[in-house]
Structure formats: structure tokens, C-alpha cells
Amino acid sequence: MAGSKTTHANEAARRYASALFELAQDNGELANVYKDFRAFAEMVNGSDDLALLLDSPAFSREEKVKALSEVSAKAGLGDLFGKFLGTMAQNGRSGDVLGAELAFDELYAQQRGVKRAVVRTAKEMTGAERQRIESILAKAVGGEVELTSEVDASLIGGIQLRIGSQLVDASLAAKLERMNTAMKGA
Missing domain, CATH: 1.10.520.20 (N-terminal domain of the delta subunit of the F1F0-ATP synthase)
Structure with missing residues (x-):
């Protein structure tokens, strides 16, 4: 390797x-x-x-x-x-x-004013999906975004998005974990 x-x-x-x-x-x-x-x-x-x-x-x-x-x-x-x-x-x-x-x-x-973002998905994104996410992020941050993608099958589905220190976790695994935690507290 x-x-x-x-x-x-x-x-x-x-x-x-x-x-x-x-x-x-x-x-x-x-x-x-x-x-x-x-x-x-x-x-x-x-x-x-x-x-x-x-x-x-x-x-x-x-x-x-x-x-x-x-x-x-x-x-x-x-x-x-x-x-x-x-x-x-x-x-x-x-x-x-x-x-x-x-x-x-x-x-x-x-120096170039570029924001970096990392998107993690359960399976490889298509080119169209990637372009859509880049477009949405560019509008959200008001500038150019460089997107890096990673595949993590443990997410099951959905998406995790990190820009700088901010993490948006809309993965199915995270939703199931939140449901599990809520049910334990009920």
C-alpha cells in the first residue's frame, strides 16, 4: 500500500x-x-x-x-x-x-477566499448530486466552495456535511441513534 x-x-x-x-x-x-x-x-x-x-x-x-x-x-x-x-x-x-x-x-x-467542505454519504454521489450540493453551499456561504466527498457505509443513508468546525448530520444512522436515545429516556 x-x-x-x-x-x-x-x-x-x-x-x-x-x-x-x-x-x-x-x-x-x-x-x-x-x-x-x-x-x-x-x-x-x-x-x-x-x-x-x-x-x-x-x-x-x-x-x-x-x-x-x-x-x-x-x-x-x-x-x-x-x-x-x-x-x-x-x-x-x-x-x-x-x-x-x-x-x-x-x-x-x-487567500483565495475559498471555503472547504467535506460531505460524507453512505454511497458514492453522482456528478449531479455533487454539483447540487456545491451550488447550495456556495449560496449559503456566499462564495466559492471546494467540496471533498467521502463514502462511509455506516451512515446507512442520508448525509453528513462539515464546513470548518460546523457539522450537519442528517444521516440515517444519526437519526436512529437520536430515536434510540429518546426511547431510553421515555
Whole structure:
């Protein structure tokens, strides 16, 4: 199985992401660095070897810097992003690269005024269902929405929607749980 997806950014990863964000913004390369970071994260999540390189203490910092430089060059990633990877590896923070990608992604979305939403359903949504939810959310938040969808069969039916820290749980499993709780109290 390919490298595991990091789901959070620690403080160090956030600091590195913030520094890269400011540097990319100052150099007018924000969109390019964003694309490079996304492409690199996809490579890591699709490659056990690359994930091992980032996380394993068996490789020296110098070995990591050299390998990441070669990967970056072969993948056609920009110089600024390549130097960023090298800096993280040299400073012993290569294991935080995916966390930094998440933090950078958040900063980029904020800068563009985009709201992030996660929708969970019991089965895969159709394209029309997804577009309808995106349209409703865009009207509700008054701006652009980037929707991520997840499938969770334990919901049985219905939908869970999270925007920021707000959760709307209209799943069948939640309704059954509320009915069960109400019946116990009766």
C-alpha cells in the first residue's frame, strides 16, 4: 500500500508552510508552488519508497536532500519548491512535508477566499448530486466552495456535511441513534 495520508499539520509543518507561502507570494509564484506541492503530495501518497524516504531515520539528511532534489527535478517541479524540500530535509523535517502541504493548502484557500467542505454519504454521489450540493453551499456561504466527498457505509443513508468546525448530520444512522436515545429516556 502506498504512503499514508497525513491528516494534520503540526506546528513545525505550519511554520514551514507559512514561510514558503510568504516567499512564493513575494516572488509571484504562489499558484505554481501550490501546483508543485499538490503534485509532490500525490507522488508521496502513491509511492511507498518516497514515503519511506521522507519518514525513515535510516537515510541521512544529506541522502534525503540529494534524493528529493533528483525527484523534484525529474518531476519538473519548480526551483523554489525544490529548495523548500531540500531545506526541510536538511533540517530533519522531511517527515513533516505532507503536514506542510496541508497547511499550505489551507493558506492558499484562505487567500483565495475559498471555503472547504467535506460531505460524507453512505454511497458514492453522482456528478449531479455533487454539483447540487456545491451550488447550495456556495449560496449559503456566499462564495466559492471546494467540496471533498467521502463514502462511509455506516451512515446507512442520508448525509453528513462539515464546513470548518460546523457539522450537519442528517444521516440515517444519526437519526436512529437520536430515536434510540429518546426511547431510553421515555
